[in-house]
Amino acid sequence: MNFIDKIILGDCEKILSGFPDNCIDLIFTSPPYADQRAKTYGGIKPDDYVEWFLPKTAQFFRVLKPTGTFILNIKERVVDGERHTYVIDLISKAREQGWLWTEEFIWHKKNSYPGKWPNRFRDNWERLIQFNKDKNFAMYQETVMVPVGSWAKERLAKLSDTDKTRDESRAGSGFGKNVSNWVGRDKVYPTNVLHMATETGNKNHSAVFPLDLPKWFIKLFTKPGDIVLDPFVGSGTTALAAIELGRSFVGIDINSEYVTLSRERIGESQLRLPAIAEKKANYIVAKNGKRRKTGKK
Ligand SMILES: C[S@@+](CC[C@H](N)C(=O)[O-])C[C@H]1O[C@@H](n2cnc3c(N)ncnc32)[C@H](O)[C@@H]1O
Numbered sequence: 458m459n460f461i462d463k464i465i466l467g468d469c470e471k472i473l474s475g476f477p478d479n480c481i482d483l484i485f486t487s488p489p490y491a492d493q494r495a496k497t498y499g500g501i502k503p504d505d506y507v508e509w510f511l512p513k514t515a516q517f518f519r520v521l522k523p524t525g526t527f528i529l530n531i532k533e534r535v536v537d538g539e540r541h542t543y544v545i546d547l548i549s550k551a552r553e554q555g556w557l558w559t560e561e562f563i564w565h566k567k568n569s570y571p572g573k574w575p576n577r578f579r580d581n582w583e584r585l586i587q588f589n590k591d592k593n594f595a596m597y598q599e600t601v602m603v604p605v606g607s608w609a610k611e612r613l614a615k616l617s618d619t620d621k622t623r624d625e626s627r628a629g630s631g632f633g634k635n636v637s638n639w640v641g642r643d644k645v646y647p648t649n650v651l652h653m654a655t656e657t658g659n660k661n662h663s664a665v666f667p668l669d670l671p672k673w674f675i676k677l678f679t680k681p682g683d684i685v686l687d688p689f690v691g692s693g694t695t696a697l698a699a700i701e702l703g704r705s706f707v708g709i710d711i712n713s714e715y716v717t718l719s720r721e722r723i724g725e726s727q728l729r730l731p732a733i734a735e736k737k738a739n740y741i742v743a744k745n746g747k748r749r750k751t752g753k754k
C-alpha cells in the first residue's frame with residue numbers, strides 16, 4: 458500500500474477510488490465549508506452540498522475497515538437568517554448509504570472572541586459526527602480518561618440510594634450508572650463535549666483545527682500502527698497528530714499550496730520521528746486487536 462504516510466495532491470474522491478477496500482482504521486476530517494470560504498478554496502453552495510459530498514462518503518465507506526470510525530467535523534452555516542439543513546440532510550443520506558450515525562460530539566471552542574449579532578449569540582461550538590459501518594467498532598476508552606475533578610469530593614460524600622444501585626438509562630440502552638462505583642477513583646470517562654481552544658497560530662491556512670482535536674479521536678479510535686486518513690487534510694494537522702501518536706497517516710488535499718504546507722509541517726516533525734518510530738515498534742498487536750508491549754527499549 459504505497460499511499461501510507463503520504464500527503465497526496467488531488468480530489469479525494471478520485472484518489473480514494475484507487476485504494477483497496479477496508480484498509481483505513483479512522484477517517485478524521487473537516488471538509489470545506491459550504492460557500493463560506495469561496496475565496497480561499499472554492500466553496501460549495503449550501504443547496505448543492507449534500508450532492509457534492511455523497512460520492513466522497515461512498516468512497517470513505519468503501520475504504521474504511523468494518524471496525525473503523527469516520528469523524529466529520531462540520532457546522533451548518535446561517536443562510537438567510539436561519540440554519541441551513543445540509544448537515545441534517547447529509548446525515549440522512551449517509552444513513553441511506555449504509556453508515557450508522559453512532560454519536561455526535563461537541564467541540565466547545567474555549568477561546569472564541571466576543572461578538573454581537575441582532576438575532577443570535579456568537580457561535581461557540583462545532584459538531585463532530587461519528588459514523589460507523591458496524592456497531593462493533595474499535596474503541597479504546599481508557600486512553601481518553603480525565604481526572605475525576607473537584608465535583609467528586611462533594612458529590613460522592615452524599616450518595617443517595619439510587620446512586621448506590623444501578624440507575625438504568627432511560628433510553629433502555631442497557632447502560633446505566635452506579636455513582637458509588639466511582640468512589641476512590643482518580644480518573645473517569647469524559648463526556649461527549651470537548652473543551653478545546655481554537656488554533657490561533659498562523660499556519661497559512663484559514664481553517665486549521667487544533668492539534669489536540671484529531672489527537673483525542675485518534676487515541677480513542679485507533680492503536681499505534683493503525684492508519685488514519687484525512688481526505689481534506691489542509692495544513693496537515695491530522696497527519697501531524699497521527700505521527701505524534703505513532704500511527705500511520707494518509708492526507709489528501711486538492712490544493713497544491715496546502716499539500717506543500719502539509720509536507721513542510723510534517724517534515725519539521727520528522728526530527729521527532731525516531732522517538733515515535735521506537736514507540737510504534739515497542740508494541741505488537743495480538744490477534745484479538747489488543748496491544749502488548751514487546752519489552753524492547
Ligand atoms: C476545512 S479545510 C481543512 C483544514 C484542516 N483540518 C487543517 O487543520 O488545516 C478543507 C480542505 O479541503 C480541501 N479540499 C476541498 N475540496 C477537496 C477535494 N475534493 N478533495 C480533497 N481536498 C479538498 C481544501 O483545499 C481545504 O484545504
